[in-house]
Amino acid sequence: MKLLHLGNFPLDNRRLIGALFLTPALLYIVLLVGFPFVLSIAFGFSDVTVGNTDLSFVGFRNFLAVWENDIFRQVFETTIRFTLISQVFILIFANILAVIFTQEFTGKWFARFVFILPWATPVSLAMIGWLWMLDTKYSPIDYLLLQLGLLGRGGLLSDNRNLFWLAAPDLAQISVIFVQVWRMTPLATVILMAGLSSIPTDILDQAEVDGSRFMRTLLQIKLPLILPIMVIALLFSMITMFGDMTVVYVLTRGGPVDYTRVLGLYSFQVGIEGGNLAQGAAISLFAFPLLLAMAIFMLRTASRAEVR
Amino acid sequence: MNALGFVLTNFWALLVLAFLGLVGLRIVWRVRKFGATRRELRHVLRRSPFYFVVLVFCFFAAAPFLIMFLHTFKTDGDLYRRPQPFVYRQEPTLEHLDALFTNTAYLDFIRNSVLVGVAVVIITLLLSLPAAYALARLTGRWGERAGILMFLVYLVPPTLLFIPMFRIVVLLGLKDSPLSLIVVYPSFTVPFSMWLLQGFFKAVPPELEEAALVDGYNRVEAFLRVVLPLSLPGIISTVVFTFTLTLHEFIYGLVFIADTSQRTLSVGVPTELILGDVYFWQPLLAAALIIAIPVGLAYNLFLDSLVQGFTMGAVKG
């Protein structure tokens, strides 16, 4: 009895081989991402803790508790603010750098190596460097400002010898945003470079013969042509940034007070460190609709802007 | 130590000297090739704003790494007492570097990271090579949809999943074992490498496979004997980037493994080399730098290939 008609040459059957090739990966992903995701929702509606493994249904209690929590509101707001502000700078710098690195110049290989380092280095390790750069007492940046007379007695920025980068609320937020921009600009740049190098040279030659100068070619030809890819780059870095907790975990642990606490970190602190799995899951679930909306919106924009 | 000591104590002078020397050499080389010194100098002057912008960006990118390098060899006295972070006032010392490798679990972290990385790369290749080929060539519409799904899955951040994942890992009895990471990491490396490999496979002209089919191979053989060897450079760069993805991962590593000797680099260094409030700065900074440089070199080496894979995947996808 034949359940599935395979034909005489199963190894030449396109659909069969296609299905066979795709299924293991698809299955693995569904199991490893789909199942935990469902579990996460189940956790959100339960009272599970690290000690108590029973899943008993408690309705929207966790979500309500989280939503009414002032800390959560602040965390949510901080996350969005960090994400949006950093994206602006990332896009500006990435565009400049992509234009630079799609040109030929002496020393390009070395320059590219240096500028890729922030992205190549594991985030948590790169943050150690910044932890020292922004140290309350020994910060080399403070030292430089001190030498320039901007710090210390009568200094323009502060009478103190230190700025307390990670200890002063405003500065801590600025520092975190700066470091995020620092580490994510290279990835966005690389994606934009891919876009720029895929523009046909004929089009650029044509623009040159048409009398277009550098800026006009950039603004009216190159950037509109890479718009779809730019949206993808933005999507990438926004979602990475929104879900990130590594930077703040190493730099500030959310401090001072709650000023740099972001969603991922808060969920970790409540769910794992505090042992309240249910509430931790509920916290991270709040991010999901936002991420989904963001992804759908941007993919739509990208495909609508598609010019080919 | 003497050569290193000399470099470190005269670091900035040497840096400026090396830069000027290279610029000079370059000018001499161009003058020799094209002649006309004045035109050459005008060329240098006209290009200098561009180079200035490049230098500023490079400086910002490199600052923490420069500091890491400069601080690795400082004695405690030099580092903490009336600090002058950019210069050496005392003899450079290798003592902290030595301590990093002998007194800490750094070597364990490296071993765990390599173990996890290699295992994950193997699993990822086994799953994603055929899947990417299927997406690139074999499946029509539903394959395309599966591809978009994969892309969306790659965008699901670990912060959304680590709590249930933690539960599952505990249930499977894998807590505190690198095995847990080997099982979980493919959840993001597989979509990533599928997406990249798909681009490389699409770059192989279909006529070549068709020729193989006509020559007497079946589809699977055509894939193994024609497509795989031809996309080897792409596969290698996929391996490199997959490996570094595992090296970068922090959250799962932090949540699943609490045992110091089982931790990976990205988690172990920032958590285990700090004892409460006591930071061992020189070993810490060295530990970060030692990883950063080779990964940076690998990225730079394979960047063009990555860009190509990305473009192919995006343009023809």
Add this chain to the structure above:
Amino acid sequence: MSVVQISGLKKYFDAVHAVDGVDLSIQQGEFLVILGPSGCGKTTLMRMIAGLEKPTAGSIHIDGADVTELPPRKRGVSMVFQSYALYPHMNVYNNIAFPLKAQRREKKFDKATMRSKVENIARLLEIDELLDRRPRQLSGGQRQRVAIARAMVTQPAVLLLDEPLSNLDAKLRANARDELKDFQRSSNITAVFVTHDQIEAMGLGDRIVVMEKGKIQQIGTPQRIYDDPANEFVATFLGSPSMNILRAKGHRFGFRPEHFLPKTLQDNPENSVSFHYFVKRVEYLGSDRLVYGYVGGHENELTLAKVPSNIRVSLDIDSEYEFAVHYDDIKYFDEASGERVEAQVAGAAWR
């Protein structure tokens, strides 16, 4: 009056001598075709006229001014690329207006002038209905017109065309060729057209420049180039099937297959040279018969004859016939250089 004056132009890409010493003067209003096999340097030459490549040596003057060091926008040239290079994100109107916008500040014209310029050229090329469309919504022929409109809208001194017909299918191509020629005549623009297709070149060019290995082999009217080739390369490059070349003592000589006919059919037999012709194969092409064979004394050199089908002479395989070529139709080439020489110089024995 010459619009473009090129002298001693060279372009070396490291070891490759893409253009190797070109002197050329292009006249006002003429349609000049640069013809050559791929890799002969014709596209590089054109890109240097456009200003997209910097010459290694030599100079280019346009309208009397030295433009060798000037960027494309200062040269008063425009160009149509093989791919047409239409900006995919702009509609037809904006595509055509783009060069005007780019030069607006220097040329000082306002929006209304710009609009009327675009509309005029669009009307001239019969694309005024398409101004709101995007390039991807256009057919191949329409795209080509848009590209030409964009190139013409600035009223350039020279219009450069880089194989613009090769993206069209065969049927459209003949049509587009006629239109292009008509348009060039009526607008009296100076056009430089690069191609590797000799039929295109013969049909379009007022003069043809034949290039090979970065050097100009010959410049002349299509007829001159065909009937009076300057050297062996030009002689064999043009014409299909190409000229028969036979070796003789101290020189080579050649004649075109269509001039190689049975002796009885030559209208002036006493002014021609006879050969014993051994027929090996005959192809029937409809209007002609293409005969493959060899002539006595040249058994290793394949010689073709193209005999019109309306000449009802039977030509059997493996038979010998007496064929002849008119004296004037035999060309002589120096053995070493391949340059054309006179019969006397070559020492040809048969007059």
